[in-house]
Amino acid sequence: MVSGPSAPESGGNDRRAGAPAAVDLAKARVLVGGSGRGPLLRLRAPISFWGGVDPVSGRIADPRHPDYGAAIGGTVLVVPAAVGSSSSSAIMLELIREGTAPAAVLMGRADAILALGVVVARELGHSGPPVLELPAPAIDALPDGVLQVLEDGTLRRVG
16 A cells, blocks of 8 residues: 655644654744744843853853853744843844854844844844744743744744
8 A cells, every 4th residue: 555645734734754743832923034943942031142142152151140151053042031232233143143143032022122133134144043022921831842933933843
């Protein structure tokens, strides 16, 4: 007996033979469009990117931050809130230029300054991560693992 391709699962998820099922988890509000994929990195406290993140290494550089030393490059970075400086956009621009930026940024509270860094990077010809807003209860419900952010703001667990 020959079988055809399996039908997509409910919710538009795609399941290929031998691959784990992708599961749509939430729909975020898109602040800066795009798609990205990476391991979820949930910051445990708000952060000021100015002085709090080293754009060359892509690591949390503030020794007072509970996630000090964590590498944000290539992650789906959950930022409960950005604090402080209007220079955060410059740090995001430098992260993108250095190749140490997150694959996507999920914010508990929208921050236009941080998103502006991505917009400026794209205007300068760099590809920058999508930036999305997701309420805290939905952020808290996200499982650990690899997430994919789709163009429409869908968050999908893929691994």
